Amino acid sequence: MSDEEPAAETGAASDGHHDFWAEAVADEIEARVVEQRETTDEASGEERPASRNPDDPIVIKGGVSPSGVAHLGNVNEIMRGYFVAEVLRARGHEVRQVFTSDDRDPLRKLPRKLADSDGNIVGLGEVDAGALGRNLGKPYTDIPDPFGEADSYAAHFAALLAADAERLGVDIEMYSNTALYEDGIFDPVVKRVLDRADTAREVLAEYQAKADSDYVPFNPICESCGKLTETVTSVDLDAETVDYVCTDMEVGDETIEGCGHEGTATFREGKLPWRFEWPGQWQVLDVDFEPFGKDHAEGSWPSGVDIAENVLDIEPPVPMVYEWFTLNGEALSSSAGNIVTVPELLDLLEPEVVRYFFALDPKKARDLDLSRLDQLVDDFDRFERASYEGVDDESLTAFAEGAYPHVVDDVADDQPIRLPYTFAAVLGMVEERDLREKLARDEGHIPDDADDATVEAALARVEKARNWAERMDNAYNYRLQADLPAVEFDDATADALDALAAVVADGADGETIQAAIYDTARDHDIEPGDLFEAGYRLFFDETQGPRLGEFLGDLEQEFVVTRLRRER
Ligand SMILES: [Zn+2]
Numbered sequence: 404m405s406d407e408e409p410a411a412e413t414g415a416a417s418d419g420h421h422d423f424w425a426e427a428v429a430d431e432i433e434a435r436v437v438e439q440r441e442t443t444d445e446a447s448g449e450e451r452p453a454s455r456n457p458d459d460p461i462v463i464k465g466g467v468s469p470s471g472v473a474h475l476g477n478v479n480e481i482m483r484g485y486f487v488a489e490v491l492r493a494r495g496h497e498v499r500q501v502f503t504s505d506d507r508d509p510l511r512k513l514p515r516k517l518a519d520s521d522g523n524i525v526g527l528g529e530v531d532a533g534a535l536g537r538n539l540g541k542p543y544t545d546i547p548d549p550f551g552e553a554d555s556y557a558a559h560f561a562a563l564l565a566a567d568a569e570r571l572g573v574d575i576e577m578y579s580n581t582a583l584y585e586d587g588i589f590d591p592v593v594k595r596v597l598d599r600a601d602t603a604r605e606v607l608a609e610y611q612a613k614a615d616s617d618y619v620p621f622n623p624i625c626e627s628c629g630k631l632t633e634t635v636t637s638v639d640l641d642a643e644t645v646d647y648v649c650t651d652m653e654v655g656d657e658t659i660e661g662c663g664h665e666g667t668a669t670f671r672e673g674k675l676p677w678r679f680e681w682p683g684q685w686q687v688l689d690v691d692f693e694p695f696g697k698d699h700a701e702g703s704w705p706s707g708v709d710i711a712e713n714v715l716d717i718e719p720p721v722p723m724v725y726e727w728f729t730l731n732g733e734a735l736s737s738s739a740g741n742i743v744t745v746p747e748l749l750d751l752l753e754p755e756v757v758r759y760f761f762a763l764d765p766k767k768a769r770d771l772d773l774s775r776l777d778q779l780v781d782d783f784d785r786f787e788r789a790s791y792e793g794v795d796d797e798s799l800t801a802f803a804e805g806a807y808p809h810v811v812d813d814v815a816d817d818q819p820i821r822l823p824y825t826f827a828a829v830l831g832m833v834e835e836r837d838l839r840e841k842l843a844r845d846e847g848h849i850p851d852d853a854d855d856a857t858v859e860a861a862l863a864r865v866e867k868a869r870n871w872a873e874r875m876d877n878a879y880n881y882r883l884q885a886d887l888p889a890v891e892f893d894d895a896t897a898d899a900l901d902a903l904a905a906v907v908a909d910g911a912d913g914e915t916i917q918a919a920i921y922d923t924a925r926d927h928d929i930e931p932g933d934l935f936e937a938g939y940r941l942f943f944d945e946t947q948g949p950r951l952g953e954f955l956g957d958l959e960q961e962f963v964v965t966r967l968r969r970e971r
Contacts, residue, residue: 422798423805424764425486431721432461432491432692439718454718461496463488464690464720465575466503466681469543469560471514472524473567474742475728475771476696476735481564482761483694483725485573489809501688502575504564506543506557507584507674509631510535511657515738518563519550522746524737540630540652540659542674544581557581567745571754572812580680583687584671590643592683593670595715596620597638597645603714607678610706620679623668625649625661631674632661643670678703682711682719690720694765700724725765731772743773750870751776753863755811759783762806774875780824786810791818820861822848824868828879829949829957831869835885839865842957878950881943883958887971888944896937897969899927903934904967913956920952941966 421427438445439455465480467473481502488498513535516524527535530549535556538546543557553559561577568575583589596603600619607614619635623645634650645668649661675683681703684690695704704722711719727734733741748757751773760779763769771779789800790807808814822830822843830839839862843849849861872879892900906919924934938955939948948954955963965971 421805422801423486423490423762424766425490425762425809426805428487428692428721428723429490429494432487433494433496435691435718435721436461436496458497459689461488461491461498461691462689463498463500464503464684464688464693465500466505466684466693467564468505468508469557470737471517472737472742472744473518473522473560473563474735474737474744475730475748477564478567478571478745479696479725479728479761479765480694481568481573481575482571482758483723483765484692485571486762486806486809487692487694487723493808500573500575501578501690502564502568503578503580503583503684503688504557504561505580505677505680506555506561507581508677509540509542509654509659510538510546510556511654511659512539516740516742517549518744520552520559520562522563522566522744524742524744538629540628540654542581542624542631544579545624545629570745570749571758578688580674580684583684584674587671588687589675589683590670592679592686592715593621593675594640594643596675596679596683598640599714600638603679603710606709606713607706609709610678610702619645620676621645621670621673622652622676623647623666623673625664626666626668626672627664628662630659630661632659634661636665644668645670645673678706679710679714682707682715682717685711685720686715686717692721692723694723694725696727697724723765726768729768729770731774732770743771751867751874752780753867756780756783758810759786759806762810773871774877776871777824777828784821784823787818787821790814820849820853820857822861822864824864824871825879826957827864827868828872828877829954830862830865831872831879832881832943832949832954833883833958836862838959841959845959846957878948881945881948883942884944887966887969888940890937890940890969892937895927895929896933899923899929899934900937900941900967900969902926903938904964907955907960907967908964910960911956913953915952916955917950917952938967941969 436455440453440457442450442453444451463484465484467477467480484500488500491498513527513532516526517530518524534547535549544555546556548556548559550559553562557579561579565575565577603620604614604618619638621635622631622633623635625632628649631652632647632649633652634648635645636648637646647666647668649664651661652659674680708719711717729735730741730743735742756779760771785794786799786803787807788794789803793800826846826848830842833839833842840858843861849858902923903919907916911919920934921931924931935951936946938951939945
């Protein structure tokens with residue numbers, strides 16, 4: 404979190420009323436709920452039936468079309484809704500967070516990467532890619548799970564997303580779009596859209612080229628080839644069926660080839676085009692709020708509002724546009740391999756740090772730089788401190804007061820002890836748990852009176868930071884050798900190491916040891932680089948390593964002296 408732009412970071416409302424963006428969104432939703440419970444029309448003053456019962460829960464929705472990998476972009480959709488849901492619950496509302504898997508969508512092209520049921524990313528070579536290729540153009544629910552486990556490709560993907568939500572402690576109700584059609588939930592929406600097809604076309608013409616008089620806003624699934632198709636030749640509203648010819652269909656940049664079959668489909672054997680399907684979901688799931696990425700803000704949101712108001716006669720939900728994340732400075736892309744999954748992230752960060760990342764202002768584009776996770780964790784630690792004791796940044800303190808209770812599982816009575824992430828990474832170079840604890844105590848990161856549970860909780864971060872060091876192969880990716888490695892040095896180097904041991908034995912701190920390495924090398928006519936290398940060999944059995952003096956300064960003095968003397 405940058406000190407220069409606190410307001411932009413926290414998303415505080417410009418009027419200063421709310422310091423956490425989710426509070427302002429919750430206000431809008433509450434206003435909607437109150438208005439829908441009113442029985443007096445505000446404009447005319449006339450009595451009318453309320454469009455909402457007092458005990459109807461507030462519904463927050465997210466949604467995703469199944470792809471190969473559930474990534475951070477999908478999690479954005481879950482977490483933004485989560486914070487708004489949490490704020491509303493804290494205000495005493497009953498809230499359901501629903502999530503649609505838009506799984507009647509067709510598979511348009513082969514994904515380059517897939518995630519297995521544990522969230523591990525694999526290439527297409529590791530699954531039956533041929534089966535996927537034969538199923539292009541079919542709904543995801545009609546395509547076998549490439550891993551042969553779940554009922555379908557769609558079920559596999561939905562399970563990944565549900566598992567991610569659970570890992571982050573978010574309760575979502577997953578809905579399969581296909582099930583909504585098959586169970587007849589969508590029937591009234593399909594019927595209404597087709598009944599008002601002329602209005603639908605007029606509305607649609609404002610937003611897309613393909614809306615001529617032949618256009619019917621329904622895509623049947625061809626009973627012969629199983630693909631979605633779009634040439635509807637007649638509609639029977641009473642029988643709730645359409646007649647179709649299976650012709651080629653353009654989906655995005657791809658063409659799905661038709662088989663030429665002529666048939667009849669019920670309203671449950673096809674789907675509405677996305678621009679109609681989305682507002683249809685608002686209707687059948689009673690959606691009050693939906694966050695979405697800025698692609699929808701320019702595309703299907705304005706048409707969705709229009710269709711909701713003018714075709715379906717419903718009130719669209721409260722919207723919220725969020726910015727996308729980049730990962731390591733680049734757009735998220737599973738095909739380019741620039742993705743990180745929730746399980747991967749939770750190897751490196753505590754869940755509350757991940758949730759904190761999503762609690763930051765959604766209006767601000769943000770980069771998740773895995774090489775600088777230490778900065779993110781430092782920011783989280785400051786945020787937590789701000790919540791408990793305040794920091795010299797009023798805006799951050801106010802943001803933390805609003806957001807922190809929803810970022811952690813439970814607000815502990817005592818402020819948790821947090822080892823700085825880079826220090827935790829230094830401790831990760833040491834394998835023994837007791838030595839880790841001693842070093843943390845020596846450095847004053849663990850108070851003398853801390854109980855066992857507190858110590859364990861603080862040391863848990865070491866494993867995360869260790870995983871980070873290994874994944875990034877950074878300056879902390881070394882292991883302190885418990886035993887003296889097999890090493891031999893020439894006389895000058897051996898003397899220099901003994902001299903350095905004397906400096907450490909005198910109680911020098913890290914910075915002093917670092918300077919002493921240079922001085923000692925000079926005094927013994929050897930290159931400083933050679934003396935550093937000798938140190939790395941002794942402590943890590945490597946030829947390079949972290950800033951040696953500071954690292955040795957963190958270690959137990961007697962251990963360092965003995966090792967520099969090559970005694971054990
Ligand atoms: Zn066909």
